[in-house]
Amino acid sequence: xxxxxxxxxxxxxxxxxxxxxxxxxxxxxxxxxxxxxxxxxxxxxxxxxxxxxxxxxxxxxxxxxxxxxxxxxxxxxxxxxxxxxxxxxxxxxxxxxxxxxxxxxxxxxxxxxxxxxxxxxxxxxxxxxxxxxxxxxxxxxxxxxxxxxxxxxxxxxxxxxxxxxxxxxxxxxxxxxxxxxxxxxxxxxxxxxxxxxxxxxxxxxxxxxxxxxxxxxxxxxxxxxxxxxxxxxxxxxxxxxxxxxxxxxxxxxxxxxxxxxxxxxxxxxxxxxxxxxxxxxxxxxxxxxxxxxxxxxxxxxxxxxxxxxxxxxxxxxxxxxxxxxxxxxxxxxxxxxxxxxxxxxxxxxxxxxxxxxxxxxxxxxxxxxxxxxxxxxxxxxxxxxxxxxxxxxxxxxxxxxxxxxxxxxxxxxxxxxxxxxxxxxxxxxxxxxxxxxxxxxxxxxxxxxxxxxxxxxxxxxxxxxxxxxxxxxxxxxxxxxxxxxxxx
Numbered sequence: 342x343x344x345x346x347x348x349x350x351x352x353x354x355x356x357x358x359x360x361x362x363x364x365x366x367x368x369x370x371x372x373x374x375x376x377x378x379x380x381x382x383x384x385x386x387x388x389x390x391x392x393x394x395x396x397x398x399x400x401x402x403x404x405x406x407x408x409x410x411x412x413x414x415x416x417x418x419x420x421x422x423x424x425x426x427x428x429x430x431x432x433x434x435x436x437x438x439x440x441x442x443x444x445x446x447x448x449x450x451x452x453x454x455x456x457x458x459x460x461x462x463x464x465x466x467x468x469x470x471x472x473x474x475x476x477x478x479x480x481x482x483x484x485x486x487x488x489x490x491x492x493x494x495x496x497x498x499x500x501x502x503x504x505x506x507x508x509x510x511x512x513x514x515x516x517x518x519x520x521x522x523x524x525x526x527x528x529x530x531x532x533x534x535x536x537x538x539x540x541x542x543x544x545x546x547x548x549x550x551x552x553x554x555x556x557x558x559x560x561x562x563x564x565x566x567x568x569x570x571x572x573x574x575x576x577x578x579x580x581x582x583x584x585x586x587x588x589x590x591x592x593x594x595x596x597x598x599x600x601x602x603x604x605x606x607x608x609x610x611x612x613x614x615x616x617x618x619x620x621x622x623x624x625x626x627x628x629x630x631x632x633x634x635x636x637x638x639x640x641x642x643x644x645x646x647x648x649x650x651x652x653x654x655x656x657x658x659x660x661x662x663x664x665x666x667x668x669x670x671x672x673x674x675x676x677x678x679x680x681x682x683x684x685x686x687x688x689x690x691x692x693x694x695x696x697x698x699x700x701x702x703x704x705x706x707x708x709x710x711x712x713x714x715x716x717x718x719x720x721x722x723x724x725x726x727x728x729x730x731x732x733x734x735x736x737x738x739x740x741x742x743x744x745x746x747x748x749x750x751x752x753x754x755x756x757x758x759x760x761x762x763x764x765x766x767x768x769x770x771x772x773x774x775x776x777x778x779x780x781x782x783x784x785x786x787x788x789x790x791x792x793x794x795x796x797x798x799x800x801x802x803x804x805x806x807x808x809x810x811x812x813x814x815x816x817x818x819x820x821x822x823x824x825x826x827x828x829x
């Protein structure tokens with residue numbers, strides 16, 4: 342990795358300066374001749390006639406709804422800044438969900454500001470970094486200059502793409518400091534913006550803004566549903582990729598599975614939507630196993646929980662539990678089929694007008710029945726459910742909202758989410774599981790170390806639901822046949 346020249350280089354580490362180099366006060370170690378050379382001789386690369394991004398009409402509607410909810414108040418929504426991974430390297434940037442939802446933009450340092458136009462209405466402006474300045478050398482001497490990290494859109498280009506007036510974000514902090522009137526901001530993404538607003542905002546008012554933006558994402562529009570389906574379709578292909586290389590994973594580790602799926606996510610999307618869980622053998626009993634450094638053995642199960650994130654930041658979230666050698670053992674099939682039956686009951690409970698908790702209750706009822714039937718719990722089933730005894734082996738809730746965040750709408754109020762009612766356009770996961778830990782002495786030995794989860798992405802429709810991830814088989818027999826075809 343090349344090492345950029347920066348003005349922060351300690352004096353003792355800088356190369357010895359010539360007289361002409363000392364004359365140039367812009368950056369240490371740069372001669373006047375080189376600085377002048379880098380200022381000139383560059384072609385005009387301004388882009389004209391750009392078409393608006395696909396979601397521009399939808400983001401405009403979202404901003405209008407936000408404006409109506411908080412009349413007369415200045416609203417500030419930052420994208421966030423780069424975060425240091427180690428020393429002078431950064432993590433790949435991912436814009437805050439709230440900012441991307443309202444603008445469609447994904448660039449670091451961006452800030453959306455809605456200025457009130459009176460008692461009702463707002464004027465929206467997106468504040469962005471403009472093109473790198475070639476006069477002062479920023480474009481080639483700064484570590485975030487365009488010569489190092491790539492061209493960014495000019496403010497005029499951004500306006501065409503986003504459908505929002507654009508201004509220089511470097512002027513925003515001072516403007517916010519001087520601004521008067523009520524302000525709300527989304528916190529946790531840009532400390533500089535928050536510092537400029539310190540005496541103008543309250544945590545309570547800001548939390549109301551965050552909650553609103555979380556709840557606003559519950560019902561997906563047409564664009565969002567299309568993006569979720571796109572994410573799921575790529576995820577299906579990623580699962581197929583994994584099945585085809587299970588023999589190579591056996592020769593290496595779970596990392597081969599992780600890398601195989603990641604390749605599909607990067608080729609067809611922006612990234613993975615969350616850390617892939619590639620859990621083989623007893624690792625399947627660890628709910629968020631993302632180390633992915635264990636052995637992959639024939640005869641064990643692989644619990645693969647992974648999702649592709651699209652370029653517009655919508656993610657899938659799908660899980661299948663696969664026999665590594667292509668065939669379930671009797672005990673694996675017994676447990677898998679129980680989870681499948683539980684998921685079927687949960688999916689059937691997803692429909693408009695149903696309570697959000699209904700699909701969880703339906704799935705848990707089936708699993709409790711199985712645990713009583715197998716002699717692992719003493720019935721009746723109603724007693725088990727009342728005391729929550731099945732949770733020793735079911736562990737987690739049966740699903741969550743899905744969208745731009747894998748656990749979408751997380752800041753929503755309880756009454757609007759888990760105690761709420763399902764509506765057409767909502768998208769959620771249904772993902773029951775059974776997990777028998779390797780050291781669990783309360784179950785027969787044959788159960789120990791087996792973990793099974795089946796997860797699909799379900800869209801609530803006007804007349805019921807649609808399984809967006811139906812492209813992947815779910816029954817044990819179908820899974821075996823599918824794997825056999827892929828392995829050739």
